[in-house]
Amino acid sequence: MSRILFFGIFLTLIIAFFGLLDMFLLRLLNREWWAYRWIRRLAWSTPAAGLVSLLFWGASEGLGIDSLSFIFALLTSIVFVLEIGMVLALLVSGIVFAAARLIGYISRKLRSASSKGKDEIHPERRLFLKRAAATAPVIVATLGVSGVARSFGGVNVEVRRFSFDTLPPEFEGFRILHLSDLHLREYVTLSDLEATLVKAESFRPDIILMTGDVADDLYQLPDALTLIDQLAAPHGAVTSLGNHEYFRGVERVRRIHDQSPVPLLVNQSTVITRGASTLRVLAIDDPRGMGAKNVEFFRETIDTTLERAPEADFTVLMSHRPDAFDHASTTGIDLTLAGHTHGGQIGVFGRSVFEPYWPDRYLWGHYRKNGSQLYTSAGVGHWFPFRLGCPPEAPVIELHRS
Numbered sequence: 001m002s003r004i005l006f007f008g009i010f011l012t013l014i015i016a017f018f019g020l021l022d023m024f025l026l027r028l029l030n031r032e033w034w035a036y037r038w039i040r041r042l043a044w045s046t047p048a049a050g051l052v053s054l055l056f057w058g059a060s061e062g063l064g065i066d067s068l069s070f071i072f073a074l075l076t077s078i079v080f081v082l083e084i085g086m087v088l089a090l091l092v093s094g095i096v097f098a099a100a101r102l103i104g105y106i107s108r109k110l111r112s113a114s115s116k117g118k119d120e121i122h123p124e125r126r127l128f129l130k131r132a133a134a135t136a137p138v139i140v141a142t143l144g145v146s147g148v149a150r151s152f153g154g155v156n157v158e159v160r161r162f163s164f165d166t167l168p169p170e171f172e173g174f175r176i177l178h179l180s181d182l183h184l185r186e187y188v189t190l191s192d193l194e195a196t197l198v199k200a201e202s203f204r205p206d207i208i209l210m211t212g213d214v215a216d217d218l219y220q221l222p223d224a225l226t227l228i229d230q231l232a233a234p235h236g237a238v239t240s241l242g243n244h245e246y247f248r249g250v251e252r253v254r255r256i257h258d259q260s261p262v263p264l265l266v267n268q269s270t271v272i273t274r275g276a277s278t279l280r281v282l283a284i285d286d287p288r289g290m291g292a293k294n295v296e297f298f299r300e301t302i303d304t305t306l307e308r309a310p311e312a313d314f315t316v317l318m319s320h321r322p323d324a325f326d327h328a329s330t331t332g333i334d335l336t337l338a339g340h341t342h343g344g345q346i347g348v349f350g351r352s353v354f355e356p357y358w359p360d361r362y363l364w365g366h367y368r369k370n371g372s373q374l375y376t377s378a379g380v381g382h383w384f385p386f387r388l389g390c391p392p393e394a395p396v397i398e399l400h401r402s
Helices: 002-029 037-063 066-113 123-150 190-201 221-230 243-248 250-258 295-308 322-328
Strands: 159-164 175-179 207-211 237-240 268-274 277-283 314-318 335-338 365-369 372-376 396-401
Touching: 002 037, 002 066, 037 066, 159 372, 190 221, 207 314, 207 335, 221 237, 221 250, 237 277, 243 250, 268 295, 277 295, 295 322, 322 335, 322 365, 322 372, 335 396
Parallel strands: 159 396, 175 207, 207 237, 277 314, 314 335, 335 372
Antiparallel strands: 175 396, 268 277, 365 372
């Protein structure tokens, strides 16, 4: 409850801050628009609508009314996305307006100096500049609504080939269906999961690995595990913990898994044998907290899990967070599968747009280090409905010998 309250207070402050920042930028840099009463009303009513939606969202959560919670969460998300986008848009349009004023000033000075009297920018040129200034907010609004809409699109299920020198011949072509961050609740439902599994069925995965944050509504978890088991992968399915399992009640999650056909492994392993060769799957715990990398946690957790696990020819590590890759790559682990980041939910050319700022957080995609490899999934679902250039995914990891 305290976590939900903290999140509500945090969102309230964020919506209020960006709403005030938008009005400040509108008043300071876009005086031509500020003169219109309807624009001023729109500027203050947007954050007001966001705060009202947030209030009703919290009330719906407290009363357990999922249908209303879905609607108000969606409205809050749209306001939040538009506010942040408008900060950039108003900076761009402000520059255009400043350029227009500068051109007008220079034009008048030149004409005054040439004794041709007072003059202004040609009406057509002024109209062009106004339209140019309006382009940025229109684009931002369009992309914002589009990003929210795309978060409800289908999940990409496609094969991603990984090559290893260490892969035994018996595991050539071995396929892993990687499910991460389903966040089953309002935005991703059991019907959505079923549609994803129908897509995955044609790829005939050998095993299904789920790297945490499976369900935010734990009432959906038993049926979800049953659906996943019905895919009938030859080596079954395995789940590891994410931070949302702790948020929603890890003991209850454990009990549900104990009564299901899908095991939950915590600092444990399972071994697959083919012929004379073995492949082991390790599943580690999650540090629960948010923020900076917990380097010591992953070092201790990975080392402990490796000590408990039997020897094998090839090792796959399940970690909810890609942060584990730094240490995993030094221990001889061949492949790490992770999620958690959702790819930042904004991407371009298969990478998160935030990659340049946090290159060591392995936000989305395929990474290599010290002969080890990592795939960070953008996730099947999300708790915040916005995706732009970073669609939901359930990759089928196909192993090959180099």
